[in-house]
Structures are given as structure tokens and as C-alpha cells.
Amino acid sequence: MRRILIIGIGAGHPDYLTVQAIDAMRRADLFFMPDKGAEKAGLNAVRLQMLERFVPEGGYRLVDFLIPARRPAATPEYKESVGEWRDKLEAAYRRLFAEDLQDGETGAFLVWGDPAIYDGTLRIIDDMRTAGHELEVEVIPGVSAVQALAARHQITLNRVGEPITITTGRRVGEGEADGLSSAVVMLDNHQVFRRFDGEAEIFWGAYLGTQDEILIAGKVTDVAAEIVRVRAEAQAKHGWIMDTYMIRKPEKD
Numbered sequence: 001m002r003r004i005l006i007i008g009i010g011a012g013h014p015d016y017l018t019v020q021a022i023d024a025m026r027r028a029d030l031f032f033m034p035d036k037g038a039e040k041a042g043l044n045a046v047r048l049q050m051l052e053r054f055v056p057e058g059g060y061r062l063v064d065f066l067i068p069a070r071r072p073a074a075t076p077e078y079k080e081s082v083g084e085w086r087d088k089l090e091a092a093y094r095r096l097f098a099e100d101l102q103d104g105e106t107g108a109f110l111v112w113g114d115p116a117i118y119d120g121t122l123r124i125i126d127d128m129r130t131a132g133h134e135l136e137v138e139v140i141p142g143v144s145a146v147q148a149l150a151a152r153h154q155i156t157l158n159r160v161g162e163p164i165t166i167t168t169g170r171r172v173g174e175g176e177a178d179g180l181s182s183a184v185v186m187l188d189n190h191q192v193f194r195r196f197d198g199e200a201e202i203f204w205g206a207y208l209g210t211q212d213e214i215l216i217a218g219k220v221t222d223v224a225a226e227i228v229r230v231r232a233e234a235q236a237k238h239g240w241i242m243d244t245y246m247i248r249k250p251e252k253d
């Protein structure tokens, strides 16, 4: 039987790694390293530093695999294009497991943040098992960018007794969060927070947990232009950016 470890490594800082994650890393025979341009090169550098620091004895193999490009598509074709992309990725995983992972070996994915939050690894592995692939799977939770954001801005995500919404820039751009008192927004390439005005506050963080971390907070009307400028400069400098933010409207009496 082949074993797969899906290890949440936290959203940037090596100290976000849990003891459980470090133990799991030490059990792996090989690590699958995603390859997808500048962003992933930056993220893989963090993964490699973690391996050097927490598995100093080495003895593992690194296997690069190419993440296929996703066909850009707006709603309503978005889900279809993600479906196509996942099929391609599943085919890549199948090849990887057949060619690089021997029976009895343990392969690990070092998943950014937490594997349960906006990450496709678990779903693809699950589809493969449903399709009859015999894999023993273990999932290790990690510190998500959501938790990193809240800790760095020293905010709670919920108001007393209220739900927490974690959503995407695409959905917020479609107006989904307009009626909500707060929302955490990930995967926003278009800075859709600019649709909020009045008293709404934003707590924004980029490269959270890394040495390049940037934090900005304030009323959206006061800081939106600054965030857009700082974000564009940072993206130009690093070649990639990951940012997350919470929008919070004033509490009603």
C-alpha cells in the first residue's frame, strides 16, 4: 500500500509548523514539490528551508511536479474550468504515484496553510480513492493564512454569537459579502474591497508570517488606495503576492 501524508505547513512562518507536522515530515520517504512559476518558487523555498531545519538528517527524495495552468474563466464557467484543471492535476498525481512512489513508501505533500482551506490536494486524493486507487492517507492540520491574519492584527474573526464567513475575492466582487457584518477574503486578485465604503474597516495582510509581511488596517475609505499601491509595488518586487483580509462593518446596536 502507498501512503500519502497531506501536511499543513502553515502560511509562511516556519514556526507555524506543528510538532505533528514535523513528526510527519520525518516519516516521509519523498516530498512532492509543486512547480508553478514565481509564486511556487517562493513557496518552495520556504518548504525547502523547513525540510533543512526540521529534517536535517535528510534521507528523503524530492520529486518536482508541474502544476498545469488553469484556463482563465469568469463566472459561470469558473467551476467548469476548475473541474478541467483538477482532472489534469489528478492525471499528474496518478503518474507521480505510479512512477515515483513505490509500494510501502510514504509520499508527502507540504500544503500551504491548512489543507482544508482553499486547497485542492485532499479533494483530488479523495477522488482517486473513490476511483479505486489504494492509498492510505493522513491529514495534518496547519495554521491557515486566516489565523495568521487574525493573530497579526490581534482581532477575533467573529462577533459574539455571529458566524464567520471565509470567502473569495471573486464572490465578494459579485456582491456576496455586501450584506454581511464581516468576512475574511482570500484569493482576491482585483482588490474588490474597494466596493466597501462608509464605516467598513479592513484588516489586510500580505506575505503573512514571512520576512516580507505587510500589514495595513483602517477604514476602507482611508486605506484602500494605500493597499492598492503597496500591493502593486510588492507584487512587482517579488513577482508574486498572497494577501488576505477581513472586512468588518460597525456593530449595530
Ligand SMILES: C[S@@+](CC[C@H](N)C(=O)[O-])C[C@H]1O[C@@H](n2cnc3c(N)ncnc32)[C@H](O)[C@@H]1O
Pocket: 011, 012, 111, 112, 113, 114, 115, 116, 117, 118, 119, 143, 144, 145, 146, 185, 186, 187, 188, 205, 206, 207, 208, 209, 210, 242, 243, 244
Ligand atoms: C489557494 S489559497 C491557500 C490557502 C491556504 N490553504 C491557507 O490555509 O492559508 C491561497 C490564498 O491564501 C491566502 N494566503 C495564503 N498564504 C498567505 C500569506 N502568507 N499571507 C497572506 N495571504 C495568504 C491568500 O489569500 C491566497 O490567495
